[in-house]
Amino acid sequence: MTSPDNVARLRRAAPAVLLLVVLVVATMLRPGAGTLRLASPDRSHVDQLRQAIGDLPSEALVLIACDGDLGTYPEIRATTRAAIEDLGAHGARLAIVSFTPEGRAIAAAERDRIARSGAAEPPADLGFIAGAEAGLVRAVSSVVPAAAQGPTFDAIRQRGGGIGAFDMVLIVSGSDISARSWVEQVGPRLPDLAMITIAPTFLDPELEPYLRSGQLRGLLATLREGTAYADAVTSGPAADRGPGIAPLPMLVGMLAALAALAEAASRRLARRARRPSRRPMS
Amino acid sequence: MNGFMGPDLAGTLATWVAALATIAVWSYLLGYRRLFVLSQHLLAGLATGYLVLLAIHDVLVPRLVTPLIEHPRDHLLLVPALALVGLLVGASWLPRRATAPVGAILVGGLAAFALGGAVVGTILPQLAAALPATAVSSSDLAGEVISLAITTLVLLAFLHGAPRGALTVRAAMVGRWLLIGGIGGWLGFLVVSRLSLLVDRLAFLLGDWLTVLR
Numbered sequence: 001m002t003s004p005d006n007v008a009r010l011r012r013a014a015p016a017v018l019l020l021v022v023l024v025v026a027t028m029l030r031p032g033a034g035t036l037r038l039a040s041p042d043r044s045h046v047d048q049l050r051q052a053i054g055d056l057p058s059e060a061l062v063l064i065a066c067d068g069d070l071g072t073y074p075e076i077r078a079t080t081r082a083a084i085e086d087l088g089a090h091g092a093r094l095a096i097v098s099f100t101p102e103g104r105a106i107a108a109a110e111r112d113r114i115a116r117s118g119a120a121e122p123p124a125d126l127g128f129i130a131g132a133e134a135g136l137v138r139a140v141s142s143v144v145p146a147a148a149q150g151p152t153f154d155a156i157r158q159r160g161g162g163i164g165a166f167d168m169v170l171i172v173s174g175s176d177i178s179a180r181s182w183v184e185q186v187g188p189r190l191p192d193l194a195m196i197t198i199a200p201t202f203l204d205p206e207l208e209p210y211l212r213s214g215q216l217r218g219l220l221a222t223l224r225e226g227t228a229y230a231d232a233v234t235s236g237p238a239a240d241r242g243p244g245i246a247p248l249p250m251l252v253g254m255l256a257a258l259a260a261l262a263e264a265a266s267r268r269l270a271r272r273a274r275r276p277s278r279r280p281m282s
Numbered sequence: 283m284n285g286f287m288g289p290d291l292a293g294t295l296a297t298w299v300a301a302l303a304t305i306a307v308w309s310y311l312l313g314y315r316r317l318f319v320l321s322q323h324l325l326a327g328l329a330t331g332y333l334v335l336l337a338i339h340d341v342l343v344p345r346l347v348t349p350l351i352e353h354p355r356d357h358l359l360l361v362p363a364l365a366l367v368g369l370l371v372g373a374s375w376l377p378r379r380a381t382a383p384v385g386a387i388l389v390g391g392l393a394a395f396a397l398g399g400a401v402v403g404t405i406l407p408q409l410a411a412a413l414p415a416t417a418v419s420s421s422d423l424a425g426e427v428i429s430l431a432i433t434t435l436v437l438l439a440f441l442h443g444a445p446r447g448a449l450t451v452r453a454a455m456v457g458r459w460l461l462i463g464g465i466g467g468w469l470g471f472l473v474v475s476r477l478s479l480l481v482d483r484l485a486f487l488l489g490d491w492l493t494v495l496r
Contacts, residue, residue: 013311013313016311020311023481023484027481027488028488072475072479074478074479074483075478075482077284077482081285101332101333104336117285128336130341132392133396133399134395146344180404183403184402184403184404185395187403201471202472213407213408213411214411222475223474245478245481246485249481249484253477254473257477
């Protein structure tokens with residue numbers, strides 16, 4: 001039985017449901033290779049990040065600071081995985097640490113995924129460090145858990161046991177402890193430490209100045225840059241990273257957003273045209 | 283295809299739970315609030331339980347309890363730290379004079395970290411970076427001068443209540459429009475960002491759950 005309330009509810013929901021259906025169809029359609037490209041044609045950020053990784057010495061120690069946000073991590077997931085593969089392909093010895101609970105959940109899931117795939121050794125697990133920025137500062141002098149055993153942990157201990165033991169830090173940003181916290185708290189204490197970051201789009205305006213000032217050696221903070229980087233990294237089992245974001249549904253969604261914007265603007269203009277003039281009559 | 287769920291029974295169960303939770307959240311689009319509210323409660327409950335487990339497993343036991351039991355003499359500083367934590371936990375029934383200094387130390391310490399980092403790590407280096415360097419090519423120099431001009435105009439837009447002349451007011455207006463333009467461009471990027479999250483969820487439903495995309 002359809003009551004007027006239900007009909008009104010469905011009428012209100014119709015545009016959103018229609019958009020979902022269109023996006024589903026667009027996701028299922030596979031346009032030919034090269035027809036649509038999501039990757040940014042400007043490769044400057046990609047080249048900077050690849051050069052920073054390429055400059056690493058052999059068997060470099062690289063710390064992955066995994067502090068992404070569960071809500072926005074899907075945007076940078078493929079890029080992060082590509083960067084981990086890229087570092088592995090350059091022979092880096094990886095360790096992973098988190099300073100936020102959400103980041104710890106993502107780090108544990110990524111370690112499980114790498115271990116399950118069997119393609120590479122998962123990064124050495126430095127666990128979760130509490131205390132937000134105070135914890136970050138404490139990790140400068142000591143980051144290895146007391147009970148941790150293994151060649152990577154031994155190598156970190158031999159070099160001092162803190163963040164300074166690493167040749168580079170890859171910061172997976174998104175939560176409260178982002179690359180900005182690293183630049184502010186760790187940068188002044190360890191000025192020679194190379195820092196690169198992968199961040200969701202909303203952090204781009206905050207982090208771009210640090211790239212220009214040289215405080216960050218590399219930054220990928222938009223979907224298009226991330227896609228360009230993931231395309232550029234060809235080593236490792238690329239299929240395991242997942243298909244990434246398909247360009248066709250993105251195009252359809254953007255057109256829908258533009259249409260909604262145009263509709264809102266035309267409605268506003270029509271309302272203004274109908275409004276009586278406020279100018280007093282002479 | 284997001285790679286988090288394995289092909290075993292646990293992975294299949296996790297995929298089903300994730301898919302049903304996604305559909306429960308999307309039911310809000312059709313105006314059905316109950317499933318959406320239930321999903322919110324589920325998220326809040328799970329997050330709280332996870333935080334408690336993380337605090338016990340990764341912080342309290344390995345960094346407080348174990349050192350105090352195994353090597354108490356090597357970790358004497360943990361004893362006053364434990365007393366401070368006890369004071370914070372009992373803040374609701376202990377006298378305010380006893381608990382207030384602990385809270386003040388905590389807040390003051392965090393503020394000092396944040397402020398010191400902002401000055402040394404952001405303000406001073408960014409001030410230096412905003413100034414045009416003398417040893418750059420003319421095209422780079424032009425770009426740096428333009429950047430400095432935009433930064434100055436946008437900063438002028440934040441002048442409130444200060445005595446202004448006609449020129450400053452106009453410059454502040456230009457700065458405000460530059461600011462609006464920048465925010466507009468950023469919002470455009472944000473739309474793309476949020477859309478990518480929706481497309482990713484659709485790909486999860488079609489690929490991992492329904493296996494249509496495989």
